[in-house]
Amino acid sequence: MNIEDRFFSRVEYSDDCWEWTEGLSSGYGCMHLRYVDGKQFTTLTHRWSYEYFIGPIPDGYCICHHCDNPKCVNPFHLFAGTHRDNMQDMVSKKRCGGSKKTHCPQGHAYTKENTFITKIGARSCKTCRSVYLKKWRSKNGDKMKASAKNWQTKNREYVREYRKKYRAKLKEGKYGL
Numbered sequence: 253m254n255i256e257d258r259f260f261s262r263v264e265y266s267d268d269c270w271e272w273t274e275g276l277s278s279g280y281g282c283m284h285l286r287y288v289d290g291k292q293f294t295t296l297t298h299r300w301s302y303e304y305f306i307g308p309i310p311d312g313y314c315i316c317h318h319c320d321n322p323k324c325v326n327p328f329h330l331f332a333g334t335h336r337d338n339m340q341d342m343v344s345k346k347r348c349g350g351s352k353k354t355h356c357p358q359g360h361a362y363t364k365e366n367t368f369i370t371k372i373g374a375r376s377c378k379t380c381r382s383v384y385l386k387k388w389r390s391k392n393g394d395k396m397k398a399s400a401k402n403w404q405t406k407n408r409e410y411v412r413e414y415r416k417k418y419r420a421k422l423k424e425g426k427y428g429l
């Protein structure tokens with residue numbers, strides 16, 4: 253099985269996060285791969301997904317999650333940042349979620365419908381997240397769609413099978429849509 257097939261068959265897809273279902277390394281999804289010379293190495297799957305859909309990761313950058321779900325490999329939820337960005341991101345999310353504030357920094361109420369708890373335990377605003385993701389999508393979406401389309405054309409059979417399974421899961425109500 254090639255790397256792409258291995259990757260795509262081990263992901264639990266949904267409209268939100270795509271969760272890695274196999275091995276984890278400090279909470280992040282990982283895959284064991286082999287160099288041409290036979291030596292094994294481990295790759296983190298959110299990084300693999302970023303490189304596959306979006307492009308090479310600049311030197312010294314790490315791949316961070318908008319969704320704070322380390323298992324997530326949905327390229328829409330990933331962004332390249334420095335280690336410092338990552339820490340600041342976590343701090344600001346924590347600050348936003350802390351204490352007894354009733355509104356997010358943008359003034360949206362923390363109602364039950366508008367709030368979600370991130371994987372680091374912070375409270376976060378759904379309206380802000382969707383605005384943020386929308387912006388990110390309009391900036392990177394075309395590039396990502398083009399890569400995905402390219403992959404799908406090359407793997408027609410696989411995609412057809414996958415969609416069948418996905419629809420079956422939808423029917424079972426597995427994704428609660």
Ligand SMILES: [Zn+2]
Pocket residue numbers: 268269270317319320321324325326329
């Ligand atoms: Zn996610």
Ligand SMILES: [Zn+2]
Pocket residue numbers: 356357358359360377378379380381
């Ligand atoms: Zn907000």
